[in-house]
Ligand code: UDP
């Protein structure tokens with residue numbers, strides 16, 4: 001077991017906070033494997049100190065001075081900076097097998113059984129299920145593979161500009177070759193799936209083992225009141241993250257913030273938690289419902305039929321009976337998002 005590890009990556013303090021929560025969540029579910037975090041040189045001292053308390057190994061990686069091949073790849077593909085850093089996972093050859101996990105993932109039950117799988121095992125991407133999502137994957141560290149991946153990067157780049165494009169390009173037969181390399185979706189449940197297929201989420205979401213806060217708005221983008229367990233911030237995104245967002249914040253505020261406070265001492269440190277009374281905090285659930293009850297902003301759009309209440313509309317939506325051509329049409333949803341973002 002000592003030669004197998006969970007590996008994550010954080011190039012800055014925000015992702016480092018994610019890595020702290022991920023590491024704590026793995027420990028809380030009694031993993032028997034080692035924990036490794038790869039960090040960029042910009043992660044500050046206090047954050048590095050906290051990571052050292054949670055992880056067995058904290059390794060500073062800097063693609064620019066990490067050897068000829070990597071340097072060359074970096075020169076040719078300056079757009080792939082963070083991606084190349086993720087590939088560094090393959091250089092951890094003192095482990096025979098690893099599970100890479102994005103710093104924006106949260107473990108909700110023990111997942112040590114993932115080490116029974118082979119390289120490259122991963123769960124389907126919710127946006128294009130013939131691609132795997134690179135937020136959680138099983139791999140075997142190897143300098144040979146690392147070299148080949150870098151070579152692939154320089155020659156082909158990444159079709160999506162990130163590591164997922166590179167890895168799907170390199171492990172290109174994933175979708176058809178071997179079903180045992182398809183991890184069940186519950187090992188990388190992205191919040192996006194909650195609203196794209198709500199009935200399935202209601203049916204299977206309770207089995208989730210790993211939650212992935214994929215997308216632009218990350219858990220640390222919000223503010224949290226630990227006393228009331230209320231979240232504030234971009235509520236449209238919060239609604240789609242579901243109650244897992246509260247789980248992330250509860251773990252962060254209970255287990256990580258005290259360690260950060262110790263490291264920062266008297267220096268000002270913004271934990272993202274509400275320290276004083278914060279009157280305009282609303283729960284994302286109540287706000288989500290409120291959002292749906294708001295009158296539509298533009299006179300040009302179709303209004304809901306007058307005999308359907310917003311609660312009924314919400315219920316119909318949840319049952320998969322959205323009025324796709326009318327009230328719930330893409331154009332109307334887009335308009336609502338636009339007005340919300342304004
Ligand atoms: N990452 C990082 N610094 C960055 C961006 C990404 O350390 O500035 C790492 C981090 O581990 C993160 C992973 O790369 O979880 C993939 O990026 P992200 O999770 O933001 O992409 P998404 O899952 O939303 O597509």
Ligand code: MN
Pocket residue numbers: 102103104105135212213214215
């Ligand atoms: Mn991610």
